[in-house]
Amino acid sequence: MNYIIGLTGGIASGKSTASDYIRSKGYPVLDADTYAKKATAKDGPAYQGIIDHFGADLLQDDGEIDRRKLGAIVFNDDGERKVLNQLVHPEVRRMMDADKERLAEAGHVFLDIPLLFENGLDRQCDITLTVYVDQETQTERLMERNGFSHSEALSRINSQMPLSEKRNRSDEVLDNSGSKDDLYAQIEDFLAKIEK
Known part of the structure; x- marks a missing residue:
């Protein structure tokens, strides 16, 4: 098994x-943090929702989200952390599940x-x-x-x-x-x- x-x-x-x-x-080893980085990257599925909610001042010069700035907001505010999790976790789960199903066969x-x-x-x-x-x-x-x-x-x-x-x-x-x-x-x- x-x-x-x-x-x-x-x-x-x-x-x-x-x-x-x-x-x-x-x-x-499927790493949820790696999937979260993919989900929140500039071309990722959670990116726009994060910018819409938290604002464009989170962006670095290259258009990527400044993870330190975002971390400072959500680590000190439960409500904001919940919002971020609602945007990111479903996408992480979707990507992870697809890889898990494929790899579990082997x-x-x-x-x-x-x-x-x-x-x-x-x-x-x-x-x-x-x-x-x-x-x-x-x-x-x-x-x-x-x-x-x-x-x-x-x-x-x-x-x-x-x-x-x-x-x-x-x-x-x-x-x-x-x-x-x-x-x-x-x-x-x-x-x-x-x-x-």
């Missing part, structure tokens, strides 16, 4: 590191979706897998990675479902509190399990 595996985590939890490693092992497919549980997409998965770290580690990593202040990092983290809740709702958990090698070993165990 070929599994659809929903991979999730939180900002700075190490989900991308896990994704990259799984991909390096030859598994298809083998296991991983769906890298930050908002897996929030958007009820866990129901489309055979197995859910969360990359988990405690909030203190998550905050430190985010400050280090993005140059955020403590309050900026917390604002981003608090805009998401707590990782502890994702962990509790998940079928399997990858604990990323240790080294990369620890994480890779846990992924190897998981891959061995699904190949049985």
Whole structure:
């Protein structure tokens, strides 16, 4: 049986590191963020709706949306974040579903979706897998990675479902509190399990 595996985590939890490693092992990993970039690109299906709602001052000189400016708006305003999600998520889902159906015929497919549980997409998965770290580690990593202040990092983290809740709702958990090698070993165990 070929599994659809929903991979999730939180900002700075190490989900991308896990994704990259799984991909390096030859598994298809469909990344919701990549589809979101396609959907919001100048020729993407969600582009015009975003400009109509948020205004043309979001545009860079090349006509592309300034993702930092847009992020600053939606990370601090739940209402605006909902509007953006309503414009982007259906398009992401449509593109992702088409690729998922095609790839699932050949083998296991991983769906890298930050908002897996929030958007009820866990129901489309055979197995859910969360990359988990405690909030203190998550905050430190985010400050280090993005140059955020403590309050900026917390604002981003608090805009998401707590990782502890994702962990509790998940079928399997990858604990990323240790080294990369620890994480890779846990992924190897998981891959061995699904190949049985």
